[in-house]
Amino acid sequence: MSGERQIRTAVKTLEAAEANWAGTNAGGRLAYMAAALESAQLLQSPETAAEHAHYRAAFEAQRSRAETLDALLRTAQARVAELEAAQGTVYRASHDSIAMGLYTTAAEARAHCVAEERRSWAAGETVVFDWIEDEEDGVAELVTVDEDGETESVTGYVVTALEVAAKYDPDGDE
Numbered sequence: 001m002s003g004e005r006q007i008r009t010a011v012k013t014l015e016a017a018e019a020n021w022a023g024t025n026a027g028g029r030l031a032y033m034a035a036a037l038e039s040a041q042l043l044q045s046p047e048t049a050a051e052h053a054h055y056r057a058a059f060e061a062q063r064s065r066a067e068t069l070d071a072l073l074r075t076a077q078a079r080v081a082e083l084e085a086a087q088g089t090v091y092r093a094s095h096d097s098i099a100m101g102l103y104t105t106a107a108e109a110r111a112h113c114v115a116e117e118r119r120s121w122a123a124g125e126t127v128v129f130d131w132i133e134d135e136e137d138g139v140a141e142l143v144t145v146d147e148d149g150e151t152e153s154v155t156g157y158v159v160t161a162l163e164v165a166a167k168y169d170p171d172g173d174e
Contacts, residue, residue, distance in 0.1 A: 010042050087166035096156045106140065106159055113142050113157035131159075138162075 013036050037043050044052065091109035093100045095116065103109040114129055121127050128145040130152065138161030143152040165172070 006042065010037060013037060013042065083166070087164055090162050090164050092160045092162055094158050094160065102162075106161065109159040110140065110142070113155075113159060117142060117144075117155050117157055 014033055016036070034043070091103045091106045093103065093109040093112045095113070100116065101109070101112055103112070110131065117129070118127065126147070128147070128149070130143050130145050131140045132143055132152070133140045140159045142155045142157035142159075144155060145152055
């Protein structure tokens with residue numbers, strides 16, 4: 001019982017006892033009040049209070065551990081759901097067969113490739129980028145295009161679509 005609630009209970013108990021005080025002396029009233037508090041289980045010995053404090057602390061520690069475990073469980077469940085939902089397609093950005101990163105969209109993988117290639121050009125140079133796509137094998141290759149739009153130069157940057165499975169399929173393609 002919280003301290004505030006315990007005080008409210010004590011006040012109500014004393015108010016109820018006050019109705020029976022008529023005609024008793026001060027000592028009798030005090031004894032009657034103490035008896036009313038005891039019968040409402042609002043009085044404790046120092047030993048009982050210490051024992052209660054010990055159990056309350058142990059309970060709070062257990063509750064804290066349970067809350068921590070609940071939080072860890074929720075985090076683990078969210079991560080499992082995230083991994084299970086990962087089945088689908090990811091896009092690998094690479095340069096000359098060296099992987100630079102995996103992305104959930106082709107646009108982000110392409111942006112990474114363009115940013116890397118742009119760094120190799122002088123600050124004032126105008127560069128036009130284009131993508132040559134092979135939809136059959138899911139590969140897009142970054143090229144630069146000259147000013148008249150006629151000549152393409154290979155950059156070595158490639159975005160490849162990769163299928164991701166959530167589970168191993170022993171009967172799947174080997």
